Amino acid sequence: MDHILMLKKMVCLLSCQPRNLQSQLNDALDCLLAATSALATGILWPDANGFIQLRAQSPLNFFADPKSWRNFTNPDNPDALTWGQEAYAWLAAPMKVGGTPIGRLWVVDHVGRNFDQNDREFIMMAGNQLALAIENSRLYEEVQRLAIKRGELLRRVIATQDERCRRISRELHDEISQSLTAMSLDIEAIDLDDQLRHHPVLQRLSHMRPRLQTALKEINRIILDLRPTLLDDMGLIAAIRWFAMQRLGTSGVNVHIDCSDPAINPESHVETTLYRIAQEAINNIARHAHARNVWLSYQKTNHTIQLSIRDDGCGFDPEAVMNQPDDRKGIGLFGMQERASVIGACTQINSAPGQGTCILVRYPAREFKAG
Numbered sequence: 330m331d332h333i334l335m336l337k338k339m340v341c342l343l344s345c346q347p348r349n350l351q352s353q354l355n356d357a358l359d360c361l362l363a364a365t366s367a368l369a370t371g372i373l374w375p376d377a378n379g380f381i382q383l384r385a386q387s388p389l390n391f392f393a394d395p396k397s398w399r400n401f402t403n404p405d406n407p408d409a410l411t412w413g414q415e416a417y418a419w420l421a422a423p424m425k426v427g428g429t430p431i432g433r434l435w436v437v438d439h440v441g442r443n444f445d446q447n448d449r450e451f452i453m454m455a456g457n458q459l460a461l462a463i464e465n466s467r468l469y470e471e472v473q474r475l476a477i478k479r480g481e482l483l484r485r486v487i488a489t490q491d492e493r494c495r496r497i498s499r500e501l502h503d504e505i506s507q508s509l510t511a512m513s514l515d516i517e518a519i520d521l522d523d524q525l526r527h528h529p530v531l532q533r534l535s536h537m538r539p540r541l542q543t544a545l546k547e548i549n550r551i552i553l554d555l556r557p558t559l560l561d562d563m564g565l566i567a568a569i570r571w572f573a574m575q576r577l578g579t580s581g582v583n584v585h586i587d588c589s590d591p592a593i594n595p596e597s598h599v600e601t602t603l604y605r606i607a608q609e610a611i612n613n614i615a616r617h618a619h620a621r622n623v624w625l626s627y628q629k630t631n632h633t634i635q636l637s638i639r640d641d642g643c644g645f646d647p648e649a650v651m652n653q654p655d656d657r658k659g660i661g662l663f664g665m666q667e668r669a670s671v672i673g674a675c676t677q678i679n680s681a682p683g684q685g686t687c688i689l690v691r692y693p694a695r696e697f698k699a700g
């Protein structure tokens with residue numbers, strides 16, 4: 330059988346999806362046997378503790394004699410192709426990752442078989458292809474594991490951040506805001522006192538009242554920005570509407586709201602996430618879009634909650650923004666997608682220069698608390 334053809338077939342087998350490494354290795358070894366017409370072949374590869382083990386073999390019922398086995402597992406030169414004749418004729422090639430021999434690919438046949446130059450080159454190349462496939466699979470699993478950890482870490486960071494916002498807003502409300510209100514009322518009381526009203530010092534004091542009220546307004550704005558109590562009191566839509574009016578309404582943008590079923594209330598952490606995504610989308614509209622209209626929509630379709638924030642502004646190229654080399658750019662958009670993925674929702678960023686922007690979040694609804 331043509332060695333080059335077989336090598337091509339092996340490479341295809343090893344790179345195809347879905348990634349079930351064990352069956353890929355078995356198929357590749359069958360290919361190797363077909364190419365060399367040998368008796369048996371196998372892969373030796375270190376396990377998680379670094380001990381060399383039989384990783385795959387074809388056929389499964391073959392047992393090498395102990396001497397050949399020692400030659401496979403302890404070659405004189407792990408970097409080179411080795412061969413010999415004991416109970417069987419054998420050939421063993423290093424399986425290298427990044428130039429370092431990690432495992433060994435062996436082939437055996439009946440005594441007297443002379444593996445020719447073609448066989449040797451084929452085994453060397455096959456060894457390296459198999460090593461690459463095993464290493465890729467390890468890296469793939471590693472990436473999957475890290476992605477799960479990253480998701481969990483993100484979930485905790487978001488939860489901690491939300492809890493901190495909630496605490497700071499409560500403290501600002503309970504301590505500072507209350508004290509400022511009390512001071513403002515004290516000054517008002519003095520102001521109403523006919524005897525004190527015309528005292529020069531108290532006149533200056535009464536000038537402080539409007540400043541106190543401005544500070545109070547500002548603190549209330551910060552409290553609401555940190556954690557709109559509306560989210561707890563009136564639900565997601567009212568909170569988003571309030572934020573959109575605060576951020577956009579004052580600069581003349583028309584905000585249109587379409588909410589099919591205000592009674593849908595997902596779990597509180599989902600609401601918070603949807604609110605934060607809307608907040609970022611609205612901030613982006615205020616900062617970048619130059620829009621005249623914004624449409625906020627919150628709909629429940631079949632088993633899905635769908636939130637969309639659309640504007641008729643200047644639009645942009647999402648691919649270009651997300652793939653630009655400066656990793657600090659596009660963090661707001663990336664953060665939206667990450668927040669969504671933590672709750673199992675998916676995001677779509679639809680935009681193009683001159684075409685406006687639409688941010689769509691779909692959350693697979695499970696059970697909702699009654700609103």
Ligand SMILES: Nc1ncnc2c1ncn2[C@@H]1O[C@H](COP(=O)(O)OP(=O)(O)OP(=O)(O)O)[C@@H](O)[C@H]1O
Binds near residue numbers: 614617644661
């Ligand atoms: N609604 C929008 N209309 C027009 N351009 C937008 C819109 N939303 C995002 N963009 C473009 O995409 C870029 C990336 O947005 P992103 O939210 O990731 O970052 P940012 O807003 O620039 O900074 P931040 O990290 O503070 O959010 C923006 O700089 C802007 O060019």
Ligand SMILES: [Mg+2]
Binds near residue numbers: 612613662
């Ligand atoms: Mg942004």
